[in-house]
Amino acid sequence: MDIHTLTNLRDPFTLANGVKIPCIGYGTWQTPKGGVTRRCVKEALDAGYRHIDTAFIYGNEDEVGAGLRDAGVPREEVFVTTKHWVTERGYRKTLEAVDTSLKLLGLDYADLYLVHWPCVAKASDRWQEMNAETWRGFEEAYKAGKLRAVGVSNFQEKHIRALWETAEVRPMVNQLEFHPGYTQPETVMWMQAQGMLVEAWSPLGSGAVLKNEALAAIAAKYGKTAAQICVRYALQKGVLPLPKSTDPARMAANADVFGFSIAEEDMRAIDALPRLGFSGFLPEDAPADALAN
Numbered sequence: 001m002d003i004h005t006l007t008n009l010r011d012p013f014t015l016a017n018g019v020k021i022p023c024i025g026y027g028t029w030q031t032p033k034g035g036v037t038r039r040c041v042k043e044a045l046d047a048g049y050r051h052i053d054t055a056f057i058y059g060n061e062d063e064v065g066a067g068l069r070d071a072g073v074p075r076e077e078v079f080v081t082t083k084h085w086v087t088e089r090g091y092r093k094t095l096e097a098v099d100t101s102l103k104l105l106g107l108d109y110a111d112l113y114l115v116h117w118p119c120v121a122k123a124s125d126r127w128q129e130m131n132a133e134t135w136r137g138f139e140e141a142y143k144a145g146k147l148r149a150v151g152v153s154n155f156q157e158k159h160i161r162a163l164w165e166t167a168e169v170r171p172m173v174n175q176l177e178f179h180p181g182y183t184q185p186e187t188v189m190w191m192q193a194q195g196m197l198v199e200a201w202s203p204l205g206s207g208a209v210l211k212n213e214a215l216a217a218i219a220a221k222y223g224k225t226a227a228q229i230c231v232r233y234a235l236q237k238g239v240l241p242l243p244k245s246t247d248p249a250r251m252a253a254n255a256d257v258f259g260f261s262i263a264e265e266d267m268r269a270i271d272a273l274p275r276l277g278f279s280g281f282l283p284e285d286a287p288a289d290a291l292a293n
């Protein structure tokens with residue numbers, strides 16, 4: 001799609017099954033509990049966000065649900081993503097995990113459900129089978145109308161190819177770490193060429209990237225903040241950014257990225273930044289016990 005037709009954070013990308021997904025989402029990873037996530041989700045909706053991203057493992061699905069209700073935005077106007085955790089792999093457990101997340105969120109359906117991490121060879125000799133069985137649960141819940149779209153997160157090409165062996169419904173989304181200084185270009189381009197929407201977790205590099213001098217100089221040239229350049233950069237790559245902030249002014253500013261374009265030469269300069277702000281999380285390198293079933 002031509003990203004230059006996007007005019008605000010509610011304008012959508014379209015998934016392979018035709019479902020529309022607002023082009024910037026509000027991320028809630030590491031957002032504190034004890035009422036903070038609830039407040040932030042309401043404030044994000046007040047600021048105009050219509051796409052909220054959470055996960056079972058964040059432990060805040062209940063607060064996300066409360067924030068949605070506080071904001072009073074009609075259900076069908078908000079796109080809610082949550083994610084399946086690695087301890088719930090397998091067909092039956094996956095079906096239960098869907099119900100648990102929906103119950104915590106207080107919703108009848110999720111707009112998008114993602115496999116949070118692939119099972120990998122280091123964790124199990126049966127990794128392909130484990131992912132396939134988990135995916136069968138996703139397909140079942142999708143067909144039952146509990147999930148409007150299904151996808152994965154942190155999958156590399158080999159994990160997707162293995163899943164395709166048995167999948168009836170192909171993953172529509174892959175959510176990856178993506179920000180200036182860590183853009184995984186081959187993986188992103190391959191996923192996009194297969195018709196998957198790539199989403200960016202930590203599109204601001206969890207704050208570290210924002211201090212980079214080269215990025216700050218590009219931002220100054222456009223009269224924008226480094227955070228706005230990060231968000232716009234993702235969009236211009238056709239990648240859906242999920243920025244996080246607990247500060248309402250930053251929430252609004254991070255989505256105010258539509259009145260300008262980053263020139264090709266500056267896109268290339270950002271592409272060429274050295275590795276910066278990488279989380280260190282890679283599915284194949286993660287310790288086996290962290291990813292075991």
Ligand code: A2P
Nearest residue numbers: 202203204205206207227243244245246247250
């Ligand atoms: P805060 O919640 O205090 O705003 P990412 O989405 O890449 O993981 O980055 C999230 C981090 O970036 C959070 O620590 C957040 O802190 C910070 N952050 C978010 N927006 C901005 C901004 N506009 N300027 C500076 N830091 C920001």
